[in-house]
Amino acid sequence: MERGQWSVPRLALGTLLLVDVLRVWLPSIITIFGQAASTPAELMGAFALLWFLLPFAVVPLWGRLPYRAKQAVIGVAAVGLGGSRLALVFVHGGQSQLYVASAGLLCGLVWFATQAMDGCRPVPGAPIGLVVAGVQHLVLGTVDLTWTGTWWASAIVVVEVLLFLMCGVTRLAEAEVSTGWSLVGPTVLLTGMVLLSPAALLAEVSYAVGAMPSGIGGGGVAEPYSVWLWLSFAIPAVAFWRGATSRTVVVPWANISFGGLLVLSVALYMYVPTYGFGPIVRFTAICFGALSLGRCVALASHGEAHRPARAGAAMLGGMLGFAVAAVAYYSAYDLGYPNRWVPVVVAGCVAGRTIVAVAGEDHVHERGLGTILMTVALAVPVLLYLPGGAPATVEKPDARSLRLVAYNVRMGFGLDGTFDPEAAARAVRRERPDVVVLSEVDRAWLLNGGHDTIAILARKLGMRYWFAPAADPVWGDAVLTNLPVTARETERLSADGAPTGAQALGVVIRVGGREIAVVSTHIQPPGGRPPLVQVREISAFATRFGRDRPTVVAGDLNIEPGDPSMVAFADAGYGDALAAFRPVRTFPADRPTKEIDHVLVRGGLTASDPSVGTTTASDHAPLAVTLHW
Structure with a gap:
């Protein structure tokens, strides 16, 4: 293979390793450096941006x-990226994890800058690496190799690193430098957040399944889907790959239209709701957005050549844009401002760069992609009805009680900053629950590594799930149970000055010959005053949804016994099921001092056998209780 031909596998492997490092580094900023939002957002942002600014020195x-x-420089950077990626398989938690991931990010950015300045083209190597990263994440069930804890995961990483070092440390070419490097950072952001995120796509599939006619009312609630629907990820993956690598002459205005389609697709995903036909629109937006992004990246890489320094600065500038956009989007949930415009603006920047590159010139595209997309899209409705979905329901007609667990899982990250859903599942499984109520469930946040936490936990527990969005379509609350579900509904709560959104998810289960309504919620208190607005909304929703059924309201309520908010719940008819067993402390998980996770009941339900888990797989301890009627 000639020197120039090595650039494709080299960049593909480098991109794969860098994405894997980012999936550890990003949540480490929040859980380890940020200490679950106890560190000021401004300081976290400055620390994060520092690692993107340092590589500019090269x-x-x-x-x-x-x-x-x-x-x-190339050799040291390549060894640093590969070595850090390998080390993260063994270094879990604490400052070691944070700084190993930071070193990997720094070396990765320096290595990519040297590739840009050495004359490598970003296409098709970088797009192929992003596709491989997405497919690998899908095959692993959206759990990274870093967190699997198996010998074969280590073996795979060793092979990836060795292959990268074989390609990544080569003789300098010092060839003419191509353009397009400025789009690498925005592309990593858009693919990681939406367009090549298996968790984001499968979340839309679960919303679509929840909206299908099934005799259960209530829109905007996600339900388990057939495992065959994992194949639907082939649509955006193939679309992006073919869009980025295919070549045939077409007229310039057709190329320019891809930029507009990209902006439209991202805007539809960010602003179309999750109920009604929303999931279908959003699923389609992901697919066409992936195709458009691939085309934009390919078109921008065929422009006028630049000097090495400009190419390197463009590459690092694009990654700095990635960092700024990520901070701008996710810090909104700490600072409280609208943020859905951020990915749309990033898509607009990509579109603008593409228009500049193609203006007045003929560029490349390949026929036949539309046929492929149509064929796979027509197969999706068929896949919906294939077997292999969630566990079967379990009837308990003679039961006189049920075991309930309420648990704030903090997106699956423990106090030490490790992603350990198995530890969380083990703590829940120990209680042998009939119903599990979860708070802070993340289904695709790039900031947390892009995991579908509810699907992972449901698989590990062998349970069905119902998920409702709160802050955005992929962050919210859930109920897991294998008891028959006869109704479900979600209602968004008023923000009332709190930065993070909130909702109330109601699920009616059938057990012991009767129906019981379970409401999962996570109150977001406004600063300096009790969350009475959300408390009244939750009470009203639970009463309307529960009707004359026994009703349970459970979750991380962020209020203490005796607070005015607890009094407001009592005035609405919801008593503290744990009142006779106080104190029942659940936060923080390592040394609980606060009673902020609660189970409230009405309609004749009584409680016994409360239990607080000892796991630190989250910042909250799981709370379990048996409810009788």
């Missing part, structure tokens, strides 16, 4: 370095 030095020095 750009002005590159032209002054002799050949051997340049070779050494």
Whole structure:
């Protein structure tokens, strides 16, 4: 293979490793450096941006370095990226995890900058790496190799790192530099958040399943789907790959239209709701957005050549844009401002860069992609009805009680910053619950590594799930049970000054010859005053939804016994099921001092056998109780 041909596998493997490092580094910023929002958002943002600014130092030095020095920089950066990626399989939790991931990010950015300045084209290597990263994440059930804890995961990472080092440390080419490097960062953001995120796509599939006619009312609630629907990820993956790598001459205005389609697709995903026909629109937006992004990346990489320093600065500038956009989007949930415009603006920047690159020139596209998309899209409705979905329901006609667990899982991350859904599942499984109520469930946040936490936990527990969005379509609350569900509904709560959104999810289960309504919620208190607005809304919703059934309201309520909010619940008819067993402390998980996770009941329900778990798989301890009628 010639020197120039090595650039494709080299960039593909480098992209794969960098994405894997980011999936550990991003949540480490929040859970380890940020200590679950106890560190000021401004300080977290400054710390995060620092690692994207440091690599710029290599750009002005590159032209002054002799050949051997340049070779050494490339080699050290490649070994640093590969070594850090491998180390993260073994280094879990604490400051070690944070700084190993930070070193990997720094070395990865330096290595990519040297590739840009050495004349490598970003296409097709980087897009192929993003597709491989997405497919690998899908095959692993959206759990990274870092967190699987198996010998074969270590073996796979060793192979990936060795292959990367074989390709990544090569002789300098010093060829003419191509454009398009400025789009690498925005592409990583858009693919990681939406367009090549298996968790984001499968979340839309679960919303679509929940909206299908099934005799259960209530829109906007996600339900388990057939495992065959994992194949639907082939649509955006193939679309992005073919869009980025296919070549045939077409007229410029047709190329420019891909930029507009990209902006439209991202906007539809961000603003169309999850109920009604929303999931179908959003699923379609992901697919066409992936195709459009691939085309934009390909078109922008065929523009006028630039000097090495400009190419390196463009690459690092694009990744700095990735960091700024990620901070702008996710810090909104701490600071409280609208954020859905952020990915749309990033898509607009990609579109603008593409328009500049293609104006007045003929560029490339390949026929036949539309046929492929149509064929796979027509197969999706068929896949919906294939077997292999959630566990079967379990009837308990003679039961006189049920065991309930309420647990704030903090997106699956423990106090030490590790993603350990098995530990969380083990703590829940120990209680042998009939119903599990979960708070802070993340289904695709790039900030947390892009995991579908509810699907992972449901698989591990062998239970069915119902999920409702709160802050955005992929962050909210859930109920898991294998008891028959006869109704479900969600209602968004008023923000009332709190930065993070909230909702109330109602599920009616059938057990012991009667129906019981279970409401899962996570109150977001406004600063300096009790959350009475949300408390009244939850009470009203639970009463309307529960009707004359026994009703349970459970979750992380962020209020203490005796607070005015607890009095407001009592005035609405919801008593504290744990009142006779106080104190029942659940936060923080390692040394609980606060009673903020609650189970409230009405309609003749009584409680016994309360239990607080000892796991630190979240910042909250799981709370279990048996309810009788």
